Amino acid sequence: MPRPIWSGTISFGLVAIPVKLYNGVSKKSVSFNQLDDRTMSRIKLKKVSAETGDDVPDEHIVKGYEISKGRYVVVDPDELEPFIPSVTKSIDLEEFVDLDQIDPVYFDSPYIVAPDKTPKPYMLLARAMEQSNKVAIGRFVMRNKQYVAALRAVDGKLMMSTMVFADEVVPASAIDELDDLDGVKVSDKEVLMAEALVASLSADFEPKKYRDNYREQVLDLIERKAAGEQFETPEVATSAPAVIDLMAALEASVKAAKDARGRHPAGGPDSIATVTKVDKATKATVAKKAAAKKAAAKDAVAKDADDDAPAKPKRVRKSA
Numbered sequence: 001m002p003r004p005i006w007s008g009t010i011s012f013g014l015v016a017i018p019v020k021l022y023n024g025v026s027k028k029s030v031s032f033n034q035l036d037d038r039t040m041s042r043i044k045l046k047k048v049s050a051e052t053g054d055d056v057p058d059e060h061i062v063k064g065y066e067i068s069k070g071r072y073v074v075v076d077p078d079e080l081e082p083f084i085p086s087v088t089k090s091i092d093l094e095e096f097v098d099l100d101q102i103d104p105v106y107f108d109s110p111y112i113v114a115p116d117k118t119p120k121p122y123m124l125l126a127r128a129m130e131q132s133n134k135v136a137i138g139r140f141v142m143r144n145k146q147y148v149a150a151l152r153a154v155d156g157k158l159m160m161s162t163m164v165f166a167d168e169v170v171p172a173s174a175i176d177e178l179d180d181l182d183g184v185k186v187s188d189k190e191v192l193m194a195e196a197l198v199a200s201l202s203a204d205f206e207p208k209k210y211r212d213n214y215r216e217q218v219l220d221l222i223e224r225k226a227a228g229e230q231f232e233t234p235e236v237a238t239s240a241p242a243v244i245d246l247m248a249a250l251e252a253s254v255k256a257a258k259d260a261r262g263r264h265p266a267g268g269p270d271s272i273a274t275v276t277k278v279d280k281a282t283k284a285t286v287a288k289k290a291a292a293k294k295a296a297a298k299d300a301v302a303k304d305a306d307d308d309a310p311a312k313p314k315r316v317r318k319s320a
Contacts, residue, residue, distance in 0.1 A: 126156050147163070
């Protein structure tokens with residue numbers, strides 16, 4: 001059973017609601033230990049001086065902030081003490097806002113908020129927030145760090161997400177490549193085809209459809225090796241996808257999506273046929289260009305494979 005990681009109160013005005021916080025997600029990954037292959041013992045990391053290579057005892061380790069290359073300002077823990085936020089054990093709500101006003105980039109770690117001792121005030125707040133469709137913004141301290149958090153109601157329960165600060169968000173204007181978008185021109189026909197592709201792939205979000213295939217495959221490999229089974233190492237794909245004509249790619253993608261679903265997607269001014277209609281002459285020209293580019297790309301990939309890296313036959317390994 002999950003254990004609470006924080007307990008305190010939700011405070012706003014003269015109201016104080018006792019609550020507990022639980023982690024909202026349990027991250028899963030595959031982690032490996034570094035081993036000495038001679039003895040299969042764990043490798044330990046030592047604290048050594050980068051200058052001499054000698055071990056550095058804990059009493060000689062201090063905190064330093066690098067202000068320029070190789071130049072540090074040493075700060076004593078006692079000097080930091082006055083700036084550490086006071087542990088108030090309270091989530092202080094400051095304002096209620098509409099959820100669509102918050103850019104998702106600000107959300108950080110999710111938590112489940114549960115009532116502690118008295119559930120009625122908790123239920124009252126959750127129901128009021130849900131009916132008003134508001135999100136509460138507040139501050140709280142956990143593990144000597146102050147957080148800004150968004151509190152929201154979902155199906156009569158409270159959820160909370162810590163938020164990053166505004167100066168931690170990287171602005172799009174800092175990315176040079178985005179400046180080049182101003183000079184890019186797209187035709188109305190290309191936009192309509194792209195909209196048709198989006199419509200053909202539209203669906204309700206089902207989180208369980210998306211799985212961590214890498215983690216599952218690695219765990220399967222580990223189980224096979226632990227059981228002493230034979231396994232076949234899959235070949236790694238090295239050829240890059242061929243670049244084809246944009247309109248041809250959009251047309252093919254729309255057709256494939258429609259064929260896979262067996263229905264026409266909803267949306268569009270009149271019907272999907274109106275959106276995706278292309279005159280025969282244009283269609284023939286696009287198809288011809290796409291076929292020529294695809295053939296040239298395949299020839300180039302085949303030539304590179306023959307000259308540089310001939311494909312290796314699959315090997316069957318047997319674990320020790």
